[in-house]
Amino acid sequence: MQVPIIDLVSQYKNLEKEIDNAVKRVFSHSYFVFGKELESFEEQLSxxxxxxxxxxxxxxxxxxxxxLYALGIKEGDEVITTPFTFISTAEVIALLRAKPVFVDVKEESLNIDPNLIEKAITERTKVILPVHLFGLCADMKSIIDIAQKHxxxxxxxxxxxIGATLYDKMAGGLxxxxxxxxxxxxxxxxxxxxxxxLTNDEKLYEKIRLLRVHGSHKKYYHQFIGFNNRLDAIQAALLSVKLKYVDSWNKRRREIAAKYTSSLNTYVKTPSEPEGYYSVYHQYTIRTEERDRLKAFMNERGVSTAIHYPLPLHLQLAFEYLGYKKGDFPVAEKACGEVLSLPVYPELTDEMVDYVIETISGFFS
Ligand SMILES: Cc1ncc(COP(=O)(O)O)c(C=O)c1O
Structure with missing residues (x-):
């Protein structure tokens, strides 16, 4: 059996008609930039x-x-974030010539550890930028308390x-x-x-609404220097179709995750989901010291896996100039040597899930 790490063709096949109709609709009116497709998606998303x-x-x-730009982040400012994430999180801080200040993650969740944040705050700190890694919210209550205090x-x-919650409040609104x-x-x-x-702050909203279109409030009139980074109408129309399915897809991801956890927790460290948290398992990431051998073993048996992430951000060449060294963030560094993401997506069949479990238990026994 072959179990790919993701299967976007099956996702398309399941929604083929709806997706094709949405794309055709956009071509039939041909408003490709801005317009009602985008407005409608934004309304549904908020x-x-x-x-x-x-x-x-x-x-x-x-x-x-x-x-960050709309918040006024600029050269000389510091933004506190996690070293265990995709590069974008810290890249954007550096692009604005501000300084990414890393804080280690918690062993159980691999999300930023609020207990270590206050020590990293200086008079230059402007923002805390937590990541809801793998679909599990960061400890936002503690983070917001610290942010308010400082x-x-x-x-x-x-x-x-998307769809993850913390005490019933959605990620994106925390x-x-x-x-x-x-x-x-x-x-x-x-x-x-x-x-x-996403935001509840009208001032930020109004600013970004113009920023994403060259700082323009009216065609060819520019209030300030901005960017060109709008969402195309075709993508908006497609996302409107798919948004309706996100909750049921997330439920299926959780079902698969529950099966993995109950079957695998004797062999490997399985992801945690503390009380009050609702993870949407963007990744189902196990941990084991045998990671590299297990990955090769699974690959030989047709099961694709992925490593999120092999190197923490403070040890990336791109961030060498920040002066961090090995040993600065031991929890993140150790995780990089142990993490392995298993296939977890709604289109996985029960047979595929069983096969992944059998392969892993076969390796350990
Ligand atoms: C944690 C995290 N932050 C930011 C991004 C950046 O998103 P995009 O690839 O859409 O620019 C990603 C996407 O991979 C991500 O996983």
Whole structure:
């Protein structure tokens, strides 16, 4: 049996008619940039996430970049974040010539450890940027308490967490502003790059609405220097189709995750989901010291896996200039040697899930 790490063709086949109709509709009116497709998606998304505003943008990286830019982050500022994430999270800080300040993650969740945040705060700190890694919310209650105490803003990197909740509040509506990614493999995936910003702050919303279109409030009139990072109408139309299915897809991911956890927790460290948290398992990531051998063993038997992430951000060449060294963030560093993401997506059949479990138990026995 072959079990790929993701299967976007099956996802398309299941929705073929709806997707084709949506794309045809866009071509039939041919408003490809802005217009009602985008407005309608933004309305549905803000309703879904429970925020006042949603803004479609070109990708998840731009969502974070515009959020920080709109908050006024600039050279000399510091933004606290996690070293155990995709590079975008810290890249956007550096792009604005501010300084990414890393804080280690918690052993159980691999999300930023709030107990270590206060020590990293200086008079230059402006923002805390937690990531809801693998679809599990960061400890936002503690993070927001710290932010309020020190007068900092909280930007959520919710790229991997659409539909996740923390005490029934949706990821994306927990901080001051949030970025989603709709990269094709995400729980809600576009046909290419796409992203969104969510906020309840009208001023930030109004600013970003113009920022994403060259600072323009009226065609060829520019209030300030901006960017070009809008969400295309075709992507918006497609995402509107798929948004309706996100909750049921996430449920199926959780079902698979529950089966993995109950079958595998004697062999490997399985992901935790503390009380009050609702993970959407963007990744189902196990941990074992035998990671590399297990990965090769599974690969030989047709099961694809992935490593999220092999190297923490503080040890990336791109961030060498920050002066961090090995040993600075031991929890993140250790995780990089042990993590292995298993196939987890709604289209996986029960037989495939059983086969993944059999393969892993076969390795350990
Ligand atoms: C945690 C995290 N942040 C940001 C991003 C950036 O999103 P995009 O690839 O849409 O730019 C991703 C996507 O891979 C991500 O996983």
């Amino acid at each position: 309703k879904y996430a429970g925020t006042k505003f949603a803004l479609g943008v070109a990708n998840g990286t731009d969502a974070l970049l515009l959020s 007068n900092l803003k909280v930007v959520e990197d919710a790229a991997q967490a 901080g001051d502003i949030a970025g989603f990614s709709f990269f094709p493999t995400k729980n809600l995936g576009a046909a290419g790059d796409a992203g969104a910003i």
